[in-house]
Amino acid sequence: MSRIKEAFNNKKAFIPFVTCGDPDIETTKAIVKEMVKNGADLVELGIPFSDPTAEGPTIQGANLRALTGGVNKEKIFNMVKELRNDEGITIPLVFMTYANVVFSYGAENFFKNCSEIGIDGVILPDLPFEEKGEFEEVAEKYGVDLISLIAPTSAGRIAMIAKEAKGFIYIVSSLGVTGTRSAITTDVASIVKVVKENADVPCAIGFGISNPEQAKKMSESADGVIVGSAIVKIIEKYGKDAVAPVGEFVKSMKDAIS
Amino acid sequence: MGENKGRFGIHGGQYIPETLMNAVIELEEAYNHYKDDKEFQDELNELLNNYANRPSGLYFAKKLTRELGGAKIYLKREDLNHTGAHKINNVLGQALLAKKMGKTRLIAETGAGQHGVATATAAALLDMECVVFMGEEDTKRQALNVYRMKLLGAEVIPVTTGTATLKDAVSEAMREWTSRIDDTHYCLGSVMGPHPFPIIVRDFQAVISKEIKEQVLEAEGRLPDAVIACVGGGSNAIGSFYNFIDDKDVRLIGCEAAGRGIDTFETAATINTGKLGIFHGMKSYFCQDEEGQIAPVYSISAGLDYPGIGPEHAWLHDIGRAEYVAITDDEAVEAFEFLSRTEGIIPAIESSHAVAYAMKIAPKMDKDKIIVITISGRGDKDVAAIARYRGENIYE
Numbered sequence: 001m002s003r004i005k006e007a008f009n010n011k012k013a014f015i016p017f018v019t020c021g022d023p024d025i026e027t028t029k030a031i032v033k034e035m036v037k038n039g040a041d042l043v044e045l046g047i048p049f050s051d052p053t054a055e056g057p058t059i060q061g062a063n064l065r066a067l068t069g070g071v072n073k074e075k076i077f078n079m080v081k082e083l084r085n086d087e088g089i090t091i092p093l094v095f096m097t098y099a100n101v102v103f104s105y106g107a108e109n110f111f112k113n114c115s116e117i118g119i120d121g122v123i124l125p126d127l128p129f130e131e132k133g134e135f136e137e138v139a140e141k142y143g144v145d146l147i148s149l150i151a152p153t154s155a156g157r158i159a160m161i162a163k164e165a166k167g168f169i170y171i172v173s174s175l176g177v178t179g180t181r182s183a184i185t186t187d188v189a190s191i192v193k194v195v196k197e198n199a200d201v202p203c204a205i206g207f208g209i210s211n212p213e214q215a216k217k218m219s220e221s222a223d224g225v226i227v228g229s230a231i232v233k234i235i236e237k238y239g240k241d242a243v244a245p246v247g248e249f250v251k252s253m254k255d256a257i258s
Numbered sequence: 259m260g261e262n263k264g265r266f267g268i269h270g271g272q273y274i275p276e277t278l279m280n281a282v283i284e285l286e287e288a289y290n291h292y293k294d295d296k297e298f299q300d301e302l303n304e305l306l307n308n309y310a311n312r313p314s315g316l317y318f319a320k321k322l323t324r325e326l327g328g329a330k331i332y333l334k335r336e337d338l339n340h341t342g343a344h345k346i347n348n349v350l351g352q353a354l355l356a357k358k359m360g361k362t363r364l365i366a367e368t369g370a371g372q373h374g375v376a377t378a379t380a381a382a383l384l385d386m387e388c389v390v391f392m393g394e395e396d397t398k399r400q401a402l403n404v405y406r407m408k409l410l411g412a413e414v415i416p417v418t419t420g421t422a423t424l425k426d427a428v429s430e431a432m433r434e435w436t437s438r439i440d441d442t443h444y445c446l447g448s449v450m451g452p453h454p455f456p457i458i459v460r461d462f463q464a465v466i467s468k469e470i471k472e473q474v475l476e477a478e479g480r481l482p483d484a485v486i487a488c489v490g491g492g493s494n495a496i497g498s499f500y501n502f503i504d505d506k507d508v509r510l511i512g513c514e515a516a517g518r519g520i521d522t523f524e525t526a527a528t529i530n531t532g533k534l535g536i537f538h539g540m541k542s543y544f545c546q547d548e549e550g551q552i553a554p555v556y557s558i559s560a561g562l563d564y565p566g567i568g569p570e571h572a573w574l575h576d577i578g579r580a581e582y583v584a585i586t587d588d589e590a591v592e593a594f595e596f597l598s599r600t601e602g603i604i605p606a607i608e609s610s611h612a613v614a615y616a617m618k619i620a621p622k623m624d625k626d627k628i629i630v631i632t633i634s635g636r637g638d639k640d641v642a643a644i645a646r647y648r649g650e651n652i653y654e
Binding site: 049050051053054056057060067072073098099100101102103104105125126127128129130131148149150151152153154155156157161172175176177 | 271272273274275276277278279280281419420425426429432433436437438439533534535536537538539544546548549550551552
């Protein structure tokens with residue numbers, strides 16, 4: 001069983017997100033360790049991009065802080081290496097970034113590195129089904145899952161996407177960009193149903209989930225819950241002192257869906 | 259013409275969030291239907307001719323020709339269109355298409371404000387709601403256009419992220435579109451973004467080269483030796499080039515904004531300084547750093563201040579069919595002043611980049627050669643900024 005599959009095995013997975021290098025790479029590393037300690041089943045590591053078109057203001061701010069702080073791919077790769085080799089982190093880790101970050105590095109180099117340092121999957125929100133070919137081929141060669149996304153507007157496309165999905169499916173809960181929301185109205189259960197009819201792949205839901213009540217409700221229909229902006233807000237507020245508060249938040253969310 | 263599922267060679271494609279995929283598929287289907295629909299085309303032509311004042315003139319610039327002492331120079335007067343730029347050609351097409359698709363709201367990005375003004379105009383005419391995203395920096399550079407849009411009934415949202423210029427306005431318009439698709443059409447202003455926008459915008463702008471061809475044949479009995487246009491995203495340039503692509507003897511020259519020079523970081527010359535990448539829905543050339551971060555580009559011209567270029571231009575560059583040259587701020591400002599003085603025509607600072615290159619090559623060409631420069635827009639909007647560039651403290 002792959003590490004990603006295992007994260008969803010017989011439990012609801014809690015998947016926190018963090019932008020690498022916000023406010024610095026040492027803090028990110030400490031935050032990831034704390035997330036794992038408090039029950040994270042998989043961690044999404046954002047590689048910052050100058051123009052993150054799928055992000056709302058909160059994560060845009062994190063990208064900017066990280067880039068201003070001087071983080072780059074080499075530092076992020078090294079951090080992952082240390083988490084795997086020195087810190088004994090064994091849960092699946094996936095990168096979330098934009099197509100140009102991978103493309104400019106060379107897809108071959110990027111996925112080869114991912115495989116060597118122990119990255120299990122890559123999420124590229126600006127790479128839809130129609131364009132995934134040139135990246136997927138390389139990702140597969142190095143045993144890295146290119147994660148597919150399904151949106152509330154994906155009517156007629158869900159089966160097609162599910163049939164070729166790798167790792168897990170990222171269900172986008174709401175229209176628009178990332179960010180905390182007071183209400184989520186998308187019929188997640190019916191999306192999950194179509195996915196399951198077509199593929200044996202876990203579904204995690206994200207975009208807009210910010211508190212334990214929402215997480216609990218979402219976990220009733222999905223196999224896992226992804227939380228980004230709510231965590232980034234804590235980091236924005238506490239900076240280098242965000243490690244403990246993020247840990248507490250992760251624990252409250254994990255407890256809510258367990 | 260080199261396009262296969264929105265590809266121009268290796269360029270183009272649809273690099274957008276899944277949330278928008280059905281929207282662009284729906285747009286492509288609607289466009290493929292209406293582009294061959296006689297009623298739609300008649301309606302659009304009626305608007306172009308009687309509302310936007312097409313065809314635009316092809317003016318023989320006798321004094322400019324004499325001053326430069328070489329090739330005969332014609333100016334394609336897109337500046338005389340309603341709203342003062344070529345942008346209206348595309349906007350009337352897209353707004354009408356959106357209306358047929360049942361959309362009631364148009365959103366748009368704008369740099370210099372010309373596309374925003376054109377979109378606000380079409381929205382007013384067709385009874386549609388209109389929201390325009392404009393970099394905060396550009397709202398200052400082009401304050402008059404901001405008020406013009408408001409006067410036309412549009413809401414203008416200043417974008418403060420990133421460099422607060424055109425690229426950030428595009429990003430914000432894309433974000434807005436993902437949050438509201440049902441009733442909203444994203445009226446993209448250039449031959450960029452995900453398929454089918456580069457094709458739709460090009461087709462609506464191709465009227466420029468269709469007219470140039472007819473007009474120059476009428477006036478000279480032959481095709482021009484060169485067609486010159488400025489390039490940001492590249493909509494007036496592709497419109498000026500398109501019907502000449504198969505006429506291999508016609509040089510097609512796109513003029514990029516070099517800003518303070520292509521050897522500085524303060525440039526927006528994508529073909530001259532960029533490399534292949536993926537951004538804003540397309541694979542094309544982009545100004546970017548070693549890490550793939552999009553560069554904070556610069557040009558005096560808000561309309562050319564964009565780090566990418568449309569995929570069809572990237573392809574025309576790859577196959578050597580079009581040339582892309584870089585023109586600095588200084589050269590563009592000199593051309594702005596020169597055309598104003600010699601012909602009594604104040605060109606947009608964007609179009610002045612094309613005039614500047616003609617000023618370089620025309621003197622070296624024989625007198626029986628013919629150059630067509632597309633004057634993509636009028637320069638009234640730039641007068642205050644140019645005055646400031648020359649040290650005069652004028653505000654609008």
